[in-house]
Amino acid sequence: MRELTDDLMETVARELSVLPPVREEAIERILELAAQQRDAGPAAQAARIEPPQHGAWRARQRAWAGAGLAAALAALLWVGVARRSAPPEARLVDPAGPAGTAGEAASPVPGAVVVADLTAADDALRAVQFVLDAPGVRAVAVVGGFNDWDPAATRLERVPGTTVWTTTVLLPPGRYTYAFIVDDSTWVLDPRAPRAEDPDYGVQSSVLLVGRE
Amino acid sequence: MSRAKVLAPATHGAQRAAADRAMNVEIFGDGTSPRRASLRSPGGARGPMSGLPDSTVARAKLGDHAAFAEIVRHYYPRCLRFARNMLGDLADAEDAVQEAFLRVHAALPRYTEYGRFEAWLFRILANQCRTMWARERRRAEWLLRYAPHHAGVAAEPPATDDARGALLREIDRALRELPALLREAFLLYHVEGMGYEQMMMITGARPSALKMRVKRARDLLRARLREVRSA
Amino acid sequence: MTTSPFILAGAAALLLAASAAGQEPRLETRLDPATYRGVVAVIEQARARGLPTEPLVDKALEGVAKRAPGERIIGAVARLSERLGAARAALGPNASLAEVQAGAEALAVGVPEEALRELRATAPDASLAVPLGVLTQLVSRGIAVSRATETVLELLRRGARPPQLIALGQAVQEDIAQGMAPATALDVRLRGVLGALPSVSDDVRTTAGNRPPR
Numbered sequence: 001m002r003e004l005t006d007d008l009m010e011t012v013a014r015e016l017s018v019l020p021p022v023r024e025e026a027i028e029r030i031l032e033l034a035a036q037q038r039d040a041g042p043a044a045q046a047a048r049i050e051p052p053q054h055g056a057w058r059a060r061q062r063a064w065a066g067a068g069l070a071a072a073l074a075a076l077l078w079v080g081v082a083r084r085s086a087p088p089e090a091r092l093v094d095p096a097g098p099a100g101t102a103g104e105a106a107s108p109v110p111g112a113v114v115v116a117d118l119t120a121a122d123d124a125l126r127a128v129q130f131v132l133d134a135p136g137v138r139a140v141a142v143v144g145g146f147n148d149w150d151p152a153a154t155r156l157e158r159v160p161g162t163t164v165w166t167t168t169v170l171l172p173p174g175r176y177t178y179a180f181i182v183d184d185s186t187w188v189l190d191p192r193a194p195r196a197e198d199p200d201y202g203v204q205s206s207v208l209l210v211g212r213e
Numbered sequence: 214m215s216r217a218k219v220l221a222p223a224t225h226g227a228q229r230a231a232a233d234r235a236m237n238v239e240i241f242g243d244g245t246s247p248r249r250a251s252l253r254s255p256g257g258a259r260g261p262m263s264g265l266p267d268s269t270v271a272r273a274k275l276g277d278h279a280a281f282a283e284i285v286r287h288y289y290p291r292c293l294r295f296a297r298n299m300l301g302d303l304a305d306a307e308d309a310v311q312e313a314f315l316r317v318h319a320a321l322p323r324y325t326e327y328g329r330f331e332a333w334l335f336r337i338l339a340n341q342c343r344t345m346w347a348r349e350r351r352r353a354e355w356l357l358r359y360a361p362h363h364a365g366v367a368a369e370p371p372a373t374d375d376a377r378g379a380l381l382r383e384i385d386r387a388l389r390e391l392p393a394l395l396r397e398a399f400l401l402y403h404v405e406g407m408g409y410e411q412m413m414m415i416t417g418a419r420p421s422a423l424k425m426r427v428k429r430a431r432d433l434l435r436a437r438l439r440e441v442r443s444a
Numbered sequence: 445m446t447t448s449p450f451i452l453a454g455a456a457a458l459l460l461a462a463s464a465a466g467q468e469p470r471l472e473t474r475l476d477p478a479t480y481r482g483v484v485a486v487i488e489q490a491r492a493r494g495l496p497t498e499p500l501v502d503k504a505l506e507g508v509a510k511r512a513p514g515e516r517i518i519g520a521v522a523r524l525s526e527r528l529g530a531a532r533a534a535l536g537p538n539a540s541l542a543e544v545q546a547g548a549e550a551l552a553v554g555v556p557e558e559a560l561r562e563l564r565a566t567a568p569d570a571s572l573a574v575p576l577g578v579l580t581q582l583v584s585r586g587i588a589v590s591r592a593t594e595t596v597l598e599l600l601r602r603g604a605r606p607p608q609l610i611a612l613g614q615a616v617q618e619d620i621a622q623g624m625a626p627a628t629a630l631d632v633r634l635r636g637v638l639g640a641l642p643s644v645s646d647d648v649r650t651t652a653g654n655r656p657p658r
Contacts, residue, residue, distance in 0.1 A: 336473060339469075344470075413465070417467070
């Protein structure tokens with residue numbers, strides 16, 4: 001084990017050891033968000049952490065018949081579903097059949113979209129806006145290949161005065177599957193996007209194509 | 214050991230340094246700064262620095278809100294320092310630390326490694342820093358490519374604290390040039406004063422690999438800083 | 445898919461169990477130890493074969509988000525690894541990462557390896573990432589594999605470039621979403637694209653992909 005024996009490294013370590021200024025508001029914010037996590041209900045919190053009994057997520061699925069009317073309808077239906085008294089239990093109702101058999105089931109078209117040519121020379125990032133109209137919910141996040149499927153990584157924010165949640169991320173061109181996670185417990189597909197079947201895990205997701213110029 | 218007073222006065226220069234040192238003393242109890250402890254012994258982290266009794270973690274695990282708050286206040290300054298040194302930007306560091314604590318909070322009910330809480334916390338924080346760093350790099354590349362008139366600003370990590378001066382900026386820049394894994398190992402060992410066993414719990418890498426990373430980081434930093442100084 | 449990946453993964457897991465720690469930090473905090481070891485074993489195998497490992501990490505994390513049991517995650521990652529290997533074998537050793545990944549996705553929806561080889565033979569110098577992606581898209585939307593394959597091959601022979609292929613795929617997808625039968629949609633849109641391409645005699649050598657037009 002080597003010690004820092006030269007002045008230069010000593011100086012470096014000393015400078016880097018100085019603690020940066022701590023904002024009390026930042027700490028308060030953490031505690032406030034933690035309290036929100038907790039208030040989401042022990043069942044919901046447990047559902048977020050422990051695998052549910054049935055081993056799958058519930059998806060709020062709405063048939064996507066196309067365009068605005070369906071989306072508006074979806075929003076209205078969402079209102080009805082979201083106003084619940086008990087915390088949501090995280091279970092998946094797989095439209096293709098019982099969870100675990102997707103892939104073999106005679107499902108409607110699986111959804112894959114084209115991959116833009118991912119030549120190494122072009123790493124251009126495009127701004128992609130995720131939008132979900134979800135009245136009555138406390139938190140919305142988006143998960144997908146672009147953020148390691150991490151519900152903590154990309155949270156949406158509610159546009160004040162509306163029930164619409166949104167965030168914008170920068171993504172290189174390509175095909176991404178994704179879904180929204182609502183209230184840390186419920187897997188929600190994007191009503192506006194094509195769907196992808198999932199022979200591997202039996203959980204549908206939404207598909208996003210990011211193109212080049 | 215007194216609880217750390219987390220509010221740092223908004224002073225500059227010498228006053229700030231004095232306040233920081235005072236904070237060091239409060240947190241670490243025995244009057245040593247973390248750097249000195251690390252130079253004396255790599256196992257310094259197991260000493261007074263760790264601090265929190267297992268019972269606090271146990272209480273937090275059972276849902277005791279006040280216990281969780283204690284945990285946050287106890288570790289926040291060091292987490293912030295580590296994240297800031299990893300990312301080069303204080304705002305990003307605050308974000309990373311916030312995310313890490315929230316993930317810890319969410320996973321507490323199933324946390325079982327008593328006595329290793331600090332390693333677990335830093336592991337989660339290190340992961341957040343890695344993710345954030347990768348994202349920031351892509352963003353910087355995008356700016357360079359698509360907003361070249363901003364490139365001069367974007368390419369440079371934002372100066373976070375003028376009071377610490379030119380030296381720190383040099384060090385910061387050199388640190389930024391290290392590959393993330395080397396930077397991480399260097400900071401954990403020489404700044405956070407952790408031992409290789411704890412670092413293994415944090416990074417998952419074997420002590421032999423970690424030792425090499427630390428040494429290589431030192432070599433690269435030394436070379437870069439000497440280059441800068443002689444320029 | 446056969447069960448051999450599981451056997452291989454299992455054996456490799458035994459060998460690598462001791463050294464799994466730290467190999468994949470992004471997975472280590474999100475998988476239980478047994479699943480982590482299994483997944484790492486598959487990833488290490490893939491890495492040793494020179495296959496891209498990022499799609500494997502992503503597949504595992506997807507499984508975490510979707511609350512799949514550990515065994516299922518290991519299986520999914522193993523199957524993907526097999527597909528990546530098969531795609532690379534079919535597309536040739538110089539295939540780019542994007543091509544190998546697109547090839548694996550095509551295999552996943554039932555496009556045979558033979559089709560990948562044919563594509564490569566038809567356009568040896570072009571990047572097949574986009575053609576494979578469009579092929580996958582067409583099959584996913586309900587067009588028969590043979591029909592879809594023939595279509596893409598024809599387009600490549602005729603010198604269609606990536607933006608044209610992408611446009612075809614998107615248009616067919618939208619038509620089907622509007623209720624058109626998949627085969628009809630393809631017929632209609634194919635006419636449109638072919639009409640815009642130079643006829644075969646104009647350019648003897650296949651120029652699909654990145655080559656600019658004459």
